Amino acid sequence: MDTLLIAAFEILSFGAIVVLVVLGLGIIASMMGIFNFAQGEFVLLGAYVTYLVHSVGLPVPLGMLAAPVAVGTLGFVLEKLVVRRFYAAPIVAMLGTYALGLIIREAVRGLTGGLYLSVPEPISGSITIGSLHFASWRGVIVIITLLVMAASHALLAYTSFGLRVRASLENPQLARASGISTGMIYSVTFAFGAALAGLAGALIVPVFSLFADLGIRFLIQGFVAVMVGGVGSFAGPVAGASVIGTFSAWLPWLMSPVIADVLVFVLAIIFIKFRPQGLVSGRGVNR
């Protein structure tokens, strides 16, 4: 029973990490139709900013607040300079953002010297319930993920900014004719997606430690999750990430980690093959 509960917590916390990483990717893919191959590197950059703040002697939580701001700003600038040119050609966008990701990844590799750098957990220790111990930081990640998810959904579904985003998505011409600056909306949406990735990187760096290939680890996982969930809606990527995260954390309890890792992806690809629209086939943001 005890092991079961601990396993359930492990699965929940890993699922939360995947959801957090995928959220930004999913928002950019669903809202803008761009598969951002640099998303993994935005996660990496968030982790790096946190490390940087920590290494100059400032408290880690400050770094975690700085990371989304820094990465979001970079996302905004990159959208203005580069990504903007790709909207007409989604496939070229994949290659272009891939190049961006390559630049960021190799830059970070140069800056970290190819080492594994660790950042301490801001809240260490564990919560004890009865005879069970749960790592507190993982619990915090679960809670923050839920909050961020709810806040993102509220932002897109209930605010006037969200309305504009959805309008620009559904019918850019009409949105422009109604006086919405779709260019600005796209920039801000991209920056928002990047900021979410930055936050994800900041939160997970104590768990995974910082290394240059941190982003790649999540890139395939993220894309598979978005496709399984269904591109085009808010709920889709979140659902897909939950499923992929759960399986990724659960299967290693049953079989060797290598087989489990591979099996998740293969099963996901087979699923997408037979249900290309994904788990959630609707479009837009449900209220």
Place this chain on the structure above:
Amino acid sequence: MSSTGTGIQPPPHVIEAARSPGMASAFAGRMKVLPILEVALLIAASIAPLVLRDYITVYATRVLILCLFALSFDLVWGYAGILSLGQSLFFGMAGYGVALLSRDFGVGSIFAVLPAGTLIGFVAALYLAGFLLLGRHPSSVVFVSLGTMTGAYTADRLARGSHYLGGQNGIPSIQPMTIGSYQLSEGPGFYYLVLAILVLIYLLSRFLLRSQFGLALAGLRENEQRIAFFGYKVQHLKAIIFAISGAIAGTAGSLYAFHEGFVWTNMLGVVMSTQVVLYVLFGGSGTLIGAVIGTAIVEGLSFWLSDNYRDIWPIILGVLLLLVILFRPLGLISLVLGERERVGHFGPSLKEKRNAAP
């Protein structure tokens, strides 16, 4: 999100113009860059080992093998619009396959290992294409790229975890390839063998792409739906070209395994797959010579720069790639090669047609 667009689309009238005999003959005098380029490169490649130092010849042999690999990616992406981000799967599987043949069965004869590697690549690509491309729902480009990428990642992980395949270290010290009783080690001999194979496959691909099959492929790259309405089985065409490209990647992989003398997991994984995407985008997808030039330039630059600027070389490569994608979507080759010549003409040559006409 469009599932059919390839992004790099010349306006349709360009193809029309290139195909209509009147227009083409008016420009016939100017349509000569491509053959000149090909012949010049062939001559340069043929005399290279005579003037280069030995260790550079060895490096050049590796570049030629990678050119072959780049051709295979160019066939699927540049000509059929299939974004295969897992092309290394076939390259690496063939490499591992021939390495096992050599290690466990002592087979090293070129007449056994090259066909074996090619077959491995072909069969693997055929199966993957059958799964990813065929079926009731036509697959989106994103799905195919994700599927191929997952394939490469999966193979990489499995090879890393497999004791039989040598795990992280791969399979070291493969015995040299033999022709009869002659042992082929790296150097000019190997170089000319690879060059001959590259030229042969280049010519075969060129012939294939200028046939009716190639015309149908170009059509489906430009407008998949229209080709489907003409009655072509679009998915089958894609699967065929995918399998052919897998075979070529397999040939390259088996040559690579014997040239390097060992195989390791990077050959299978995402690293190699992205490498080949870089080559082809750099040189110019949609022209065979572009893939070759791109490989030569990227590898040449990296040979020259990585000694002095080892740390920042990957960053430079990324920046160059981004600039090429942004400002030269058709690759460096488009600096010298016009749109009309890039698209080219199909079927029997125009001269024959004119002679046949009354």
